Amino acid sequence: MKFTPLAIPDVFLIEPKVFGDARGFFLESFKQDSFNAATGTSYEFIQDNHSRSSKGVLRGLHYQLPPHAQGKLVRVTSGAVFDVAVDIRRSSSTFGQWVGAELTAENHHQLWIPPGFAHGFLVLSDTADFVYKTTAYYAPESDRGLLWNDVDIGIAWPSLDVAFSLSEKDQKQPTFKLAEMFD
Numbered sequence: 001m002k003f004t005p006l007a008i009p010d011v012f013l014i015e016p017k018v019f020g021d022a023r024g025f026f027l028e029s030f031k032q033d034s035f036n037a038a039t040g041t042s043y044e045f046i047q048d049n050h051s052r053s054s055k056g057v058l059r060g061l062h063y064q065l066p067p068h069a070q071g072k073l074v075r076v077t078s079g080a081v082f083d084v085a086v087d088i089r090r091s092s093s094t095f096g097q098w099v100g101a102e103l104t105a106e107n108h109h110q111l112w113i114p115p116g117f118a119h120g121f122l123v124l125s126d127t128a129d130f131v132y133k134t135t136a137y138y139a140p141e142s143d144r145g146l147l148w149n150d151v152d153i154g155i156a157w158p159s160l161d162v163a164f165s166l167s168e169k170d171q172k173q174p175t176f177k178l179a180e181m182f183d
């Protein structure tokens, strides 16, 4: 399992070792000791989530406020997404910056996104199954968001041959300037 820090070094791209044979493949998708050693954290995961979306669906940008802030270990088990994390920690040298990666069922790539980031993804394939672990429970009262196309963040979402599709909630998320941030 290979862990590579992205341009915002607290966010890691994770590439599991894939054992292919005539039957298909096997991979270890998570190991607590490898994760903690590579990320230099002691986070543990207490909730697993799974969402399925069609092409052009954009879910995000979401986060939960402390004390319910979630770290997320995300991957795709079918299809492909462009996954994005935005640093919303005011004290961070990369505050307001974003990183992204294409996660697919073919490349098996994962992202570790610590608490303090807004997270979202755009579905690139006809459908995508997005599965992820979180370090804190869902706490809807602490759920917050950022507008996906905020000009001050400037995420370079891939262009698609279909219109983007967002929930009512996500169409009305606050701009970066108006959103609640982490200290």
Ligand SMILES: Cc1cn([C@H]2C[C@H](O)[C@@H](COP(=O)(O)OP(=O)(O)O[C@H]3O[C@H](C)C(=O)[C@H](O)[C@H]3O)O2)c(=O)[nH]c1=O
Residues within 6 Å of the ligand: 049, 051, 059, 060, 062, 063, 072, 119, 120, 121, 138, 167
């Ligand atoms: C996140 C969540 C949602 N729900 C319920 C609440 C709604 O009735 C329904 C759909 O929720 P929502 O529209 O917030 O789902 P997403 O748009 O996929 O939200 C997620 O999308 C982005 C990409 C994230 O990073 C977060 O994990 C999360 O905010 O599932 C639950 O019961 N538990 C949960 O943990």
